[in-house]
Amino acid sequence: xxxxxxxxxxxxxxxxxxxxxxxxxxxxxxxxxxxxxxxxxxxxxxxxxxxxxxxxxxxxxxxxxxxxxxxxxxxxxxxxxxxxxxxxxxxxxxxxxxxxxxxxxxxxxxxxxxxxxxxxxxxxxxxxxxxxxxxxxxxxxxxxxxxxxxxxxxxxxxxxxxxxxxxxxxxxxxxxxxxxxxxxxxxxxxxxxxxxxxxxxxxxxxxxxxxxxxxxxxxxxxxxxxxxxxxxxxxxxxxxxxxxxxxxxxxxxxxxxxxxxxxxxxxxxxxxxxxxxxxxxxxxxxxxxxxxxxxxxxxxxxxxxxxxxxxxxxxxxxxxxxxxxxxxxxxxxxxxxxxxxxxxxxxxxxxxxxxxxxxxxxxxxxxxxxxxxxxxxxxxxxxxxxxxxxxxxxxxxxxxxxxxxxxxxxxxxxxxxxxxxxxxxxxxxxxxxxxxxxxxxxxxxxxxxxxxxxxxxxxxxxxxxxxxxxxxxxxxxxxxxxxxxxxxxxxxxxxxxx
RNA sequence: GGUCUCGUGGCCGAGUGGCUAGGCAUAGGUCUGCAAAACCUCGUACAGCGGUUCGAAUCCGCUCGAGACCUCCA
Numbered sequence: 001x002x003x004x005x006x007x008x009x010x011x012x013x014x015x016x017x018x019x020x021x022x023x024x025x026x027x028x029x030x031x032x033x034x035x036x037x038x039x040x041x042x043x044x045x046x047x048x049x050x051x052x053x054x055x056x057x058x059x060x061x062x063x064x065x066x067x068x069x070x071x072x073x074x075x076x077x078x079x080x081x082x083x084x085x086x087x088x089x090x091x092x093x094x095x096x097x098x099x100x101x102x103x104x105x106x107x108x109x110x111x112x113x114x115x116x117x118x119x120x121x122x123x124x125x126x127x128x129x130x131x132x133x134x135x136x137x138x139x140x141x142x143x144x145x146x147x148x149x150x151x152x153x154x155x156x157x158x159x160x161x162x163x164x165x166x167x168x169x170x171x172x173x174x175x176x177x178x179x180x181x182x183x184x185x186x187x188x189x190x191x192x193x194x195x196x197x198x199x200x201x202x203x204x205x206x207x208x209x210x211x212x213x214x215x216x217x218x219x220x221x222x223x224x225x226x227x228x229x230x231x232x233x234x235x236x237x238x239x240x241x242x243x244x245x246x247x248x249x250x251x252x253x254x255x256x257x258x259x260x261x262x263x264x265x266x267x268x269x270x271x272x273x274x275x276x277x278x279x280x281x282x283x284x285x286x287x288x289x290x291x292x293x294x295x296x297x298x299x300x301x302x303x304x305x306x307x308x309x310x311x312x313x314x315x316x317x318x319x320x321x322x323x324x325x326x327x328x329x330x331x332x333x334x335x336x337x338x339x340x341x342x343x344x345x346x347x348x349x350x351x352x353x354x355x356x357x358x359x360x361x362x363x364x365x366x367x368x369x370x371x372x373x374x375x376x377x378x379x380x381x382x383x384x385x386x387x388x389x390x391x392x393x394x395x396x397x398x399x400x401x402x403x404x405x406x407x408x409x410x411x412x413x414x415x416x417x418x419x420x421x422x423x424x425x426x427x428x429x430x431x432x433x434x435x436x437x438x439x440x441x442x443x444x445x446x447x448x449x450x451x452x453x454x455x456x457x458x459x460x461x462x463x464x465x466x467x468x469x470x471x472x473x474x475x476x477x478x479x480x481x482x483x484x485x486x487x488x489x490x491x492x493x494x495x496x497x498x
Numbered sequence: 499g500g501u502c503u504c505g506u507g508g509c510c511g512a513g514u515g516g517c518u519a520g521g522c523a524u525a526g527g528u529c530u531g532c533a534a535a536a537c538c539u540c541g542u543a544c545a546g547c548g549g550u551u552c553g554a555a556u557c558c559g560c561u562c563g564a565g566a567c568c569u570c571c572a
Contacts, residue, residue: 033572034570042571044572045572046572047572077570171567172502174501177500177568222570244571245566245567247572248567250568274572275566276572286570286571287571316521317510320520322511325511325512326504326565327511330509330510333522335522336522339521339522339523343535382512388512388513390513390519397521401536405537482535485529486529487530
């Protein structure tokens with residue numbers, strides 16, 4: 001490896017050298033979706049960020065176990081005492097089984113992930129599949145004296161926990177403030193403090209999602225599932241825990257407390273948070289009505305969208321910013337990204353057509369060799385610097401120039417030599433396809449047809465029948481294909497469809 | 499109100515003490531029947547004010563502006 005990987009740890013607020021607990025194994029847990037409605041583009045960004053992290057770690061030969069959960073119970077609509085479960089609520093509204101709700105949106109979620117070429121996690125556990133494990137965690141916390149039972153529910157005792165630990169250290173909260181500002185709110189008599197959060201909630205008569213427990217019929221608290229499932233599959237201590245920035249408090253703060261209370265250990269070594277996708281400067285969220293569904297984005301069927309954008313355009317757009325920066329959505333930015341993506345996609349297509357050839361009398365161009373090798377190094381450097389995909393893409397565009405000049409014969413294969421050539425190809429392919437997860441969209445299957453048209457094009461050209469030439473060119477153009485009419489050959493390239 | 503983050507050229511977006519990404523747009527050039535694609539060249543930007551420093555977009559302070567979290571949100 002060129003230089004060491006550094007990751008920004010939200011807990012310390014610093015970039016730290018990445019040192020897995022048990023190399024070459026890496027355990028990574030990311031908070032998945034609550035499957036009570038369609039995922040929107042903001043959700044996609046988070047999962048895409050961690051997809052790239054997963055991909056890069058694997059690319060670097062780490063043996064990653066990537067766990068991303070499905071939340072299918074326990075996530076309440078609000079924090080009031082009579083808070084409804086999000087999934088149970090939809091089930092009631094539509095008069096269907098909660099698991100139907102879960103199934104519908106889980107399937108939809110998977111389709112969206114596939115659309116954006118986001119790889120499946122290695123394990124995708126669901127909360128309802130781990131009720132027993134969650135009960136066990138609660139029992140451990142009770143045994144540690146850091147939770148209490150009240151009216152059939154179990155709550156985490158933050159004041160007690162804070163005697164030994166520091167609740168709030170991830171999000172910078174001060175417990176005293178939390179206890180003070182949140183006290184005396186109504187409907188919270190069960191809790192010793194409003195800041196206390198539920199580990200287990202008693203199910204009311206009409207609550208349809210319910211399980212037996214030592215404390216009566218009820219359901220698990222939302223924060224608990226992640227603690228139960230992450231430690232089950234990754235051990236009591238693991239390397240990376242990720243999620244959207246908006247989960248930092250209270251969700252991840254609660255997880256830290258639960259993990260420590262239940263195991264006596266710091267469960268997570270590196271906390272990572274991806275930033276929000278915004279629209280006109282404000283966070284994309286369902287309640288604000290400024291969210292797009294992936295389908296709307298592709299078809300352009302949304303009042304904020306001027307046109308549709310392909311999934312890879314969106315992927316490219318998102319990866320052009322750093323995961324920890326907010327990214328603002330706009331049509332202009334998407335349109336610019338579309339052109340950039342097309343340029344890169346043409347490179348993806350060309351690279352498979354390149355074919356190294358020795359050439360007599362061509363001397364090695366050391367300057368070119370050096371340049372190419374240093375750009376390749378830069379790709380690793382950029383990703384090693386807290387997964388800086390934006391910089392990586394910049395370097396890939398520099399490689400693309402080399403690829404284009406090779407293709408056009410402006411740079412001879414023999415000038416850079418076999419070894420450098422191979423490195424160029426492997427680096428470009430590795431980072432574009434494997435690490436960034438970009439791919440060519442469309443068309444390869446119609447390649448023969450395009451070639452036939454290009455043959456007619458060439459014949460018409462030789463006959464100087466320029467009307468025909470222009471006609472063919474226009475026809476292909478309307479299908480998003482640009483004719484490339486070069487000195488010694490004719491080829492095509494992806495172009496935007498207007 | 500509390501906590502925190504951010505403000506980069508026409509647009510998007512990296513960079514976080516000196517070597518100053520990249521994409522899009524614009525302009526010029528090579529190529530072309532004309533184009534397109536590709537390649538080459540061109541942009542000295544870093545909210546404002548003050549300070550630290552040999553040197554700051556990058557560190558510190560203040561002002562202005564934007565956003566996030568503090569209730570559910572990826």
